[in-house]
Amino acid sequence: xxxxxxxxxxxxxxxxxxxxxxxxxxxxxxxxxxxxxxxxxxxxxxxxxxxxxxxxxxxxxxxxxxxxxxxxxxxxxxxxxxxxxxxxxxxxxxxxxxxxxxxxxxxxxxxxxxxxxxxxxxxxxxxxxxxxxxxxxxxxxxxxxxxxxxxxxxxxxxxxxxxxxxxxxxxxxxxxxxxxxxxxxxxxxxxxxxxxxxxxxxxxxxxxxxxxxxxxxxxxxxxxxxxxxxxxxxxxxxxxxxxxxxxxxxxxxxxxxxxxxxxxxxxxxxxxxxxxxxxxxxxxxxxxxxxxxxxxxxxxxxxxxxxxxxxxxxxxxxxxxx
Amino acid sequence: xxxxxxxxxxxxxxxxxxxxxxxxxxxxxxxxxxxxxxxxxxxxxxxxxxxxxxxxxxxxxxxxxxxxxxxxxxxxxxxxxxxxxxxxxxxxxxxxxxxxxxxxxxxxxxxxxxxxxxxxxxxxxxxxxxxxxxxxxxxxxxxxxxxxxxxxxxxxxxxxxxxxxxxxxxxxxxxxxxxxxxxxxxxxxxxxxxxxxxxxxxxxxxxxxxxxxxxxxxxxxxxxxxxxxxxxxxxxxxxxxxxxxxxxxxxxxxxxxxxxxxxxxxxxxxxxxxxxxxxxxxxxxxxxxxxxxxxxxxxxxxxxxxxxxxxxxxxxxxxxxx
Amino acid sequence: xxxxxxxxxxxxxxxxxxxxxxxxxxxxxxxxxxxxxxxxxxxxxxxxxxxxxxxxxxxxxxxxxxxxxxxxxxxxxxxxxxxxxxxxxxxxxxxxxxxxxxxxxxxxxxxxxxxxxxxxxxxxxxxxxxxxxxxxxxxxxxxxxxxxxxxxxxxxxxxxxxxxxxxxxxxxxxxxxxxxxxxxxxxxxxxxxxxxxxxxxxxxxxxxxxxxxxxxxxxxxxxxxxxxxxxxxxxxxxxxxxxxxxxxxxxxxxxxxxxxxxxxxxxxxxxxxxxxxxxxxxxxxxxxxxxxxxxxxxxxxxxxxxxxxxxxxxxxxxxxxx
Numbered sequence: 001x002x003x004x005x006x007x008x009x010x011x012x013x014x015x016x017x018x019x020x021x022x023x024x025x026x027x028x029x030x031x032x033x034x035x036x037x038x039x040x041x042x043x044x045x046x047x048x049x050x051x052x053x054x055x056x057x058x059x060x061x062x063x064x065x066x067x068x069x070x071x072x073x074x075x076x077x078x079x080x081x082x083x084x085x086x087x088x089x090x091x092x093x094x095x096x097x098x099x100x101x102x103x104x105x106x107x108x109x110x111x112x113x114x115x116x117x118x119x120x121x122x123x124x125x126x127x128x129x130x131x132x133x134x135x136x137x138x139x140x141x142x143x144x145x146x147x148x149x150x151x152x153x154x155x156x157x158x159x160x161x162x163x164x165x166x167x168x169x170x171x172x173x174x175x176x177x178x179x180x181x182x183x184x185x186x187x188x189x190x191x192x193x194x195x196x197x198x199x200x201x202x203x204x205x206x207x208x209x210x211x212x213x214x215x216x217x218x219x220x221x222x223x224x225x226x227x228x229x230x231x232x233x234x235x236x237x238x239x240x241x242x243x244x245x246x247x248x249x250x251x252x253x254x255x256x257x258x259x260x261x262x263x264x265x266x267x268x269x270x271x272x273x274x275x276x277x278x279x280x281x282x283x284x285x286x287x288x289x290x291x292x293x294x295x296x297x298x299x300x301x302x303x304x305x306x307x308x309x310x311x312x313x314x315x316x317x318x319x320x321x322x
Numbered sequence: 323x324x325x326x327x328x329x330x331x332x333x334x335x336x337x338x339x340x341x342x343x344x345x346x347x348x349x350x351x352x353x354x355x356x357x358x359x360x361x362x363x364x365x366x367x368x369x370x371x372x373x374x375x376x377x378x379x380x381x382x383x384x385x386x387x388x389x390x391x392x393x394x395x396x397x398x399x400x401x402x403x404x405x406x407x408x409x410x411x412x413x414x415x416x417x418x419x420x421x422x423x424x425x426x427x428x429x430x431x432x433x434x435x436x437x438x439x440x441x442x443x444x445x446x447x448x449x450x451x452x453x454x455x456x457x458x459x460x461x462x463x464x465x466x467x468x469x470x471x472x473x474x475x476x477x478x479x480x481x482x483x484x485x486x487x488x489x490x491x492x493x494x495x496x497x498x499x500x501x502x503x504x505x506x507x508x509x510x511x512x513x514x515x516x517x518x519x520x521x522x523x524x525x526x527x528x529x530x531x532x533x534x535x536x537x538x539x540x541x542x543x544x545x546x547x548x549x550x551x552x553x554x555x556x557x558x559x560x561x562x563x564x565x566x567x568x569x570x571x572x573x574x575x576x577x578x579x580x581x582x583x584x585x586x587x588x589x590x591x592x593x594x595x596x597x598x599x600x601x602x603x604x605x606x607x608x609x610x611x612x613x614x615x616x617x618x619x620x621x622x623x624x625x626x627x628x629x630x631x632x633x634x635x636x637x638x639x640x641x642x643x644x
Numbered sequence: 645x646x647x648x649x650x651x652x653x654x655x656x657x658x659x660x661x662x663x664x665x666x667x668x669x670x671x672x673x674x675x676x677x678x679x680x681x682x683x684x685x686x687x688x689x690x691x692x693x694x695x696x697x698x699x700x701x702x703x704x705x706x707x708x709x710x711x712x713x714x715x716x717x718x719x720x721x722x723x724x725x726x727x728x729x730x731x732x733x734x735x736x737x738x739x740x741x742x743x744x745x746x747x748x749x750x751x752x753x754x755x756x757x758x759x760x761x762x763x764x765x766x767x768x769x770x771x772x773x774x775x776x777x778x779x780x781x782x783x784x785x786x787x788x789x790x791x792x793x794x795x796x797x798x799x800x801x802x803x804x805x806x807x808x809x810x811x812x813x814x815x816x817x818x819x820x821x822x823x824x825x826x827x828x829x830x831x832x833x834x835x836x837x838x839x840x841x842x843x844x845x846x847x848x849x850x851x852x853x854x855x856x857x858x859x860x861x862x863x864x865x866x867x868x869x870x871x872x873x874x875x876x877x878x879x880x881x882x883x884x885x886x887x888x889x890x891x892x893x894x895x896x897x898x899x900x901x902x903x904x905x906x907x908x909x910x911x912x913x914x915x916x917x918x919x920x921x922x923x924x925x926x927x928x929x930x931x932x933x934x935x936x937x938x939x940x941x942x943x944x945x946x947x948x949x950x951x952x953x954x955x956x957x958x959x960x961x962x963x964x965x966x
Contacts, residue, residue: 047376047377055692055693083722106942108942110948110949111949298428301428301431389731599750600746601742603743620749627754
């Protein structure tokens with residue numbers, strides 16, 4: 001069986017699926033960022049359309065609901081002139097007892113060109129990529145606790161736009177590292193792009209075992225962790241975690257790990273604050289920080305379209321050569 | 323804070339948002355009707371597309387379900403070549419605890435060009451218009467009991483198409499005036515366009531306090547109220563009102579305020595009958611009237627597309643100059 | 645009142661609605677298959693778009709949920725460049741008490757060009773076709789137990805692609821004939837296209853009364869029924885039937901009527917196996933057969949798009965001449 005990180009490429013080494021940051025080279029990540037740069041100004045044009053994917057059919061296969069992520073993929077595909085079909089899987093044939101693979105085989109037979117997959121099970125996008133016809137691209141839009149690579153790439157794009165160079169940065173990631181597919185993908189991307197210092201900050205109950213082996217420094221104290229940081233990335237707190245043994249009360253969490261103006265003073269004066277959204281105001285971040293001068297949270301959303309356009313057009317081009 | 327009726331205009335006085343009939347001039351309403359006239363014949367063409375909004379992204383932001391209204395906005399936008407994205411807000415990020423303003427800010431960051439907003443709270447569309455970026459237009463597709471201005475404009479278009487001149491008309495509006503955003507917007511439009519006699523007809527429990535100050539004559543007796551009317555507008559009876567103290571039984575309501583062939587004889591022989599739909603046959607209107615010669619109910623639906631195309635293209639053009 | 649089979653034609657004899665195979669001539673069915681042939685290669689092209697229905701509005705009016713069928717109609721319409729609007733009828737105005745006819749009249753007033761109708765009641769598509777404006781086409785996408793004519797046509801297309809000639813074939817249809825709208829339409833199409841031997845195979849409880857009058861031979865024993873068959877069509881077993889008196893247990897059904905490699909040996913060596921999907925593995929068909937060399941199940945899905953493109957473009961052209 002092909003290793004996971006080889007699965008993403010054509011025999012000629014072109015990126016055909018985008019499933020995980022793992023196994024992607026620095027030069028490939030840079031190529032994605034450069035391609036996204038060419039789309040980033042598109043949204044300001046009078047007419048926001050590129051004909052690159054005209055006549056292509058893209059299926060948003062969302063087994064897990066996410067209006068925001070689906071909307072950005074929908075807009076990215078539409079602005080590339082593709083035809084987009086949103087499939088709400090809870091109402092689909094799988095509820096008639098069809099297997100996932102049968103669903104995929106059937107959509108494949110309808111000559112679709114790309115699946116954008118979101119699933120609550122880690123590895124779902126890889127599984128689909130492993131089984132689709134060679135001319136089809138698969139984009140992972142989030143799988144379980146595993147990866148959310150397009151989110152990580154739009155974060156990298158945002159950092160590069162402001163800070164230009166990755167090689168001198170200290171980046172702090174704060175929050176539920178244990179359950180966060182976003183954090184996993186961010187750490188891989190930051191390491192690959194040459195960020196020398198990555199801090200992860202969380203209570204012990206929200207840290208994966210042996211997290212240091214990912215190439216990060218671990219902090220339980222927030223102010224120490226974000227000290228002199230150039231970039232502070234806040235993670236969304238899944239409120240459903242509060243019921244378990246993972247967390248104290250919401251207000252206690254906010255006291256220790258919520259990003260306030262006061263705590264932010266530990267970071268560099270020109271530090272930027274990021275968050276994948278949707279934000280919980282007063283839980284992981286103070287409104288004054290989320291809406292403040294350091295925040296680039298809405299820029300992340302904007303750049304998300306350009307980055308997804310880049311990944312979609314690159315993978316489709318690679319698939320088309322097979 | 324900008325007054326509500328100023329909010330709709332660019333500094334140069336162009337219509338940028340369409341939120342309410344209030345504060346709009348007779349010449350502006352006439353300009354909308356004239357622009358709609360140029361679209362009204364489109365639907366009969368072989369190819370029903372105008373390239374006016376090509377490359378524009380329109381979000382149907384429906385916090386309140388309405389297939390009919392959403393469908394007409396969807397078709398209007400599609401026929402102007404815009405890209406349309408329907409957002410079912412009950413399944414969106416707001417259910418993850420995000421505030422309305424955060425939802426708007428995020429969609430804005432995706433570089434959308436227009437929000438078509440339907441909401442059960444009066445003032446929701448104004449609130450959004452007050453907070454969006456200057457290049458974005460907001461159309462009110464119905465907010466609480468407050469306004470439904472595109473419905474009122476398609477009603478005016480329908481009246482003008484049949485009766486040509488507003489200055490000699492007697493228009494009767496029958497039904498639940500108290501809770502009707504449609505009636506509110508209609509009364510404002512009829513007054514602005516110079517209709518000399520507007521009658522409102524309802525039981526006392528379904529009339530707003532001091533309704534006379536709106537520039538209407540009030541009747542509790544239907545036959546007196548529609549006497550010699552040129553136009554009879556029936557309102558939809560929200561059946562959920564029946565449970566409160568507002569109304570007697572459904573059949574008693576029909577007996578007093580349902581439009582039958584017999585009652586219609588009080589109006590002028592060439593009177594037209596209108597209804598915003600969906601109709602409750604045998605509750606507020608007899609089937610023989612709804613389907614009869616005087617009814618222009620389905621024409622209202624047709625013209626609704628042309629009127630919405632006019633408003634969408636006018637506001638987008640104004641927003642584009644900012 | 646026009647007879648059902650005359651309803652489908654314009655006065656000039658052109659196919660305007662596609663409601664049932666009944667009443668359609670061999671030459672018309674052949675014309676559909678030939679037209680579909682011209683679309684069948686489209687999906688392999690770089691750009692999969694035909695401008696034939698540009699500017700046309702098609703409403704997928706699905707009163708009964710079916711992601712798969714709706715998706716193929718959606719893709720077919722999109723590849724013909726039409727604008728498609730999917731209406732989930734459970735959330736629409738009908739839930740506000742509007743009648744089906746009022747819903748249709750309203751959509752008609754919005755100048756739509758085609759309704760693709762799926763409904764749990766037999767005759768629903770005919771009813772709509774009988775009442776729409778002359779320029780509108782209606783396609784039956786499945787009505788109750790009555791007909792599923794586009795499915796039957798894609799089955800015919802699949803058979804012709806592999807077997808070329810209908811005039812020498814033995815076709816066996818296995819399963820719940822009693823409740824299957826697919827089987828009804830298939831039998832009519834096979835008879836019309838001149839298939840000399842049609843076998844239906846089912847337990848007595850799943851056979852309609854006087855099924856022989858449809859022009860088929862009846863078998864209760866599967867191996868006898870599929871003997872020397874060129875084509876074996878398996879029907880989907882509606883699991884909800886299992887609760888009634890119609891069927892023994894699932895495993896007993898599989899033992900008698902499930903298509904296994906072993907049973908398939910009774911058919912000709914080059915027999916093809918078909919299924920309308922979604923399949924119940926291990927209930928009506930073994931996985932080894934569904935995924936085996938004889939199976940053309942996924943080809944049916946592919947051809948379904950081409951056949952629907954053919955029917956949509958033919959009916960729309962006929963409606964346009966009225």
